[in-house]
Amino acid sequence: MRRLGLVQNLENKKERVKMFNKVILIGNLTKDPELRYTPQGTPVASFRLAVNYRYKQSDEAKQETIFIDNVVFGKQAESCSKYLNKGSSVLVEGRLQERRWESEGQQRSKFEVIAQSVRFLSRRTAPEELAAEGTPEADVPPEETTDLEPF
Numbered sequence: 001m002r003r004l005g006l007v008q009n010l011e012n013k014k015e016r017v018k019m020f021n022k023v024i025l026i027g028n029l030t031k032d033p034e035l036r037y038t039p040q041g042t043p044v045a046s047f048r049l050a051v052n053y054r055y056k057q058s059d060e061a062k063q064e065t066i067f068i069d070n071v072v073f074g075k076q077a078e079s080c081s082k083y084l085n086k087g088s089s090v091l092v093e094g095r096l097q098e099r100r101w102e103s104e105g106q107q108r109s110k111f112e113v114i115a116q117s118v119r120f121l122s123r124r125t126a127p128e129e130l131a132a133e134g135t136p137e138a139d140v141p142p143e144e145t146t147d148l149e150p151f
Contacts, residue, residue: 021095023113025068026121027051029088035081045077046070047084049092070094072115080118089121 027049034046046069053064070092072080084090094115101108 023092023094023096025049025051025070025092025113027068027090027092029084029086029090030067032085033077033080035077042073043075043077043081045072045080047072047080049090069110069112070115071112072118076115076118083120087122091119091121093117 030048030050032047036044036046038044049068049070051066051068053066055062055064072094092113092115094113094117096111097114098109098111
């Protein structure tokens with residue numbers, strides 16, 4: 001009888017467990033972002049990040065690189081398209097999503113990050129340097145790009 005109570009207690013705890021889907025990545029773009037628009041006119045930018053992982057194995061330094069597709073919507077998509085290019089460093093916060101489709105009779109799927117926030121980490125040129133180069137200050141990327149904050 002005591003065992004049954006323990007099983008019921010565990011089942012009750014399972015019901016209260018909340019799921020969590022959050023991804024935070026820092027990496028470099030492998031190519032320029034691709035900007036497109038949905039039929040409703042919402043901007044959508046796609047880019048791939050190269051993320052390095054360094055570790056030691058038997059006193060030997062090793063490095064692995066993984067490539068992760070990212071998708072960003074709205075004003076952030078337009079900012080990414082305008083200010084980012086191949087090699088740009090970014091911090092992406094978002095959620096992992098699986099996309100499924102059928103191709104040539106085969107079921108296909110891939111995971112990608114739906115970005116909720118993209119921060120530009122690459123060195124930016126100061127406005128004074130831009131003026132000396134003849135580049136207008138309006139082309140300086142914003143400090144942080146996000147649709148989540150009202151200001």
